[in-house]
Amino acid sequence: xxxxxxxxxxxxxxxxxxxxxxxxxxxxxxxxxxxxxxxxxxxxxxxxxxxxxxxxxxxxxxxxxxxxxxxxxxxxxxxxxxxxxxxxxxxxxxxxxxxxxxxxxxxxxxxxxxxxxxxxxxxxxxxxxxxxxxxxxxxxxxxxxxxxxxxxxxxxxxxxxxxxxxxxxxxxxxxxxxxxxxxxxxxxxxxxxxxxxxxxxxxxxxxxxxxxxxxxxxxxxxxxxxxxxxxxxxxxxxxxxxxxxxxxxxxxxxxxxxxxxxxxxxxx
Amino acid sequence: xxxxxxxxxxxxxxxxxxxxxxxxxxxxxxxxxxxxxxxxxxxxxxxxxxxxxxxxxxxxxxxxxxxxxxxxxxxxxxxxxxxxxxxxxxxxxxxxxxxxxxxxxxxxxxxxxxxxxxxxxxxxxxxxxxxxxxxxxxxxxxxxxxxxxxxxxxxxxxxxxxxxxxxxxxxxxxxxxxxxxxxxxxxxxxxxxxxxxxxxxxxxxxxxxxxxxxxxxxxxxxxxxxxxxxxxxxxxxxxxxxxxxxxxxxxxxxxxxxxxxxxxxxxxxxxxxxxxxxxxxxxxxxxxxxxxxxxxxxxxxxxxxxx
Numbered sequence: 001x002x003x004x005x006x007x008x009x010x011x012x013x014x015x016x017x018x019x020x021x022x023x024x025x026x027x028x029x030x031x032x033x034x035x036x037x038x039x040x041x042x043x044x045x046x047x048x049x050x051x052x053x054x055x056x057x058x059x060x061x062x063x064x065x066x067x068x069x070x071x072x073x074x075x076x077x078x079x080x081x082x083x084x085x086x087x088x089x090x091x092x093x094x095x096x097x098x099x100x101x102x103x104x105x106x107x108x109x110x111x112x113x114x115x116x117x118x119x120x121x122x123x124x125x126x127x128x129x130x131x132x133x134x135x136x137x138x139x140x141x142x143x144x145x146x147x148x149x150x151x152x153x154x155x156x157x158x159x160x161x162x163x164x165x166x167x168x169x170x171x172x173x174x175x176x177x178x179x180x181x182x183x184x185x186x187x188x189x190x191x192x193x194x195x196x197x198x199x200x201x202x203x204x205x206x207x208x209x210x211x212x213x214x215x216x217x218x219x220x221x222x223x224x225x226x227x228x229x230x231x232x233x234x235x236x237x238x239x240x241x242x243x244x245x246x247x248x249x250x251x252x253x254x255x256x257x258x259x260x261x262x263x264x265x266x267x268x
Numbered sequence: 269x270x271x272x273x274x275x276x277x278x279x280x281x282x283x284x285x286x287x288x289x290x291x292x293x294x295x296x297x298x299x300x301x302x303x304x305x306x307x308x309x310x311x312x313x314x315x316x317x318x319x320x321x322x323x324x325x326x327x328x329x330x331x332x333x334x335x336x337x338x339x340x341x342x343x344x345x346x347x348x349x350x351x352x353x354x355x356x357x358x359x360x361x362x363x364x365x366x367x368x369x370x371x372x373x374x375x376x377x378x379x380x381x382x383x384x385x386x387x388x389x390x391x392x393x394x395x396x397x398x399x400x401x402x403x404x405x406x407x408x409x410x411x412x413x414x415x416x417x418x419x420x421x422x423x424x425x426x427x428x429x430x431x432x433x434x435x436x437x438x439x440x441x442x443x444x445x446x447x448x449x450x451x452x453x454x455x456x457x458x459x460x461x462x463x464x465x466x467x468x469x470x471x472x473x474x475x476x477x478x479x480x481x482x483x484x485x486x487x488x489x490x491x492x493x494x495x496x497x498x499x500x501x502x503x504x505x506x507x508x509x510x511x512x513x514x515x516x517x518x519x520x521x522x523x524x525x526x527x528x529x530x531x532x533x534x535x536x537x538x539x540x541x542x543x544x545x546x547x548x549x550x551x552x553x554x555x556x557x558x559x560x561x562x563x564x565x566x567x568x569x570x571x572x573x574x575x
Contacts (some may be wrong), residue, residue: 023456025409026403026409027397045411110306114515115514120538124317144305212535228400236401247397
């Protein structure tokens, strides 16, 4: 049986593609149901095609407000975590100092802890301090849990950097600032960008830690969570589809640029 | 164009001394803000929570530290089904992630060729879409009387799973199977990416060498590929198991009251019942159990590496 033999030979590929289908399936469902016109509150069964939700994505009360709040939090959390994380990563890779081991485990622990544990303990701190829960407590929490991921991403890049490039710059009479801005930063940039992108995605998507520390403030994931009980509006599928498309375009564009750079470098 | 001499400023003695003293402090200044952030908003909260877990009192009268360790015992006896369920679901989901993720990671690393970037994008892109929206989509996919349930019913798969207690009657939603399916789905990228990274590091010539030495493909996999990908397996397992064991989103959205995980309990004790000592004790027990499982696992996988 040639068919059976072909299947046996390509078993790994077939299994991999099945997994890929499993991963994409919900995205496809979200996309399809963004064109649905539901018959009632729940958008779980297909009724008929409609562009209503796409024409009016902000038509649901508080949806776009929560979306812009999430974007603002993600932006500042990314900025904060990237700055602090990059500094830590440089210190860890470039310098030998006494507390290195302790610092390394302090960076590792937040990643090795169930989110709900961190969320609950942070809430205990805020309650004890009498802090008002809202934008600032969420931002503080997001910077905290994004930090470790940024450090890991930047560290990987800085570690693979050739220190002789910086020595060469200094030999050519570049000052420390000039060396950093003209040599070190451009080489470390992909690592920093990867860390920032990861931080943005983690912060924008976070539900558990936000749910504990937001008080009555409603971020986008919290809006989705609440809507699951009340009946999810079609607009949520529209936003989900848009996010997926934007993400694919951004990632593909990034890869296109880096491929171009690589092939250009090859030509030189 | 050769630079042989160091800049003259560096050769004189006193000018070296001063910057080197300042240089020694540089790493500490770089670390200070970030580490302070983690100490105040990660380490200090743990201390506060530890103190909360041994307090007694009520929200109206206030809580006092009374070293009341019984809270731990009560929490454990009251909620051990949720603990066991969390570990069971997270463990099953991790195993499924490994079984599903390995072929895909292998496909990207060795077989995808010029499609590699596209497949990688398709693996990462769902990660950028809100995971709550995607989890809700599983409600549509697994809906009663939907295509998936119909197909599984016609193939008599549901009879078997119902007999095993994974599903109930002719439905998948609100059963353990739905929760494990959601957990597996949500944490798959965390398994695939480390697996891919470690597989990608393997030199393709090792496969050729194994083939030249008359190893069958299965033997090559068992003796060469799998052992060399162990770092990816270990870190992927941890990245999947730890967050899955504390997750309550899948259990709440896709499960029922019979499938509640320990995360749900912590959440409702903290945010609805406002019984802070019990909630704090529960999350400490969860942390301890996860750390224990992880430590044992790392030890075991470490010794396996040596064999």
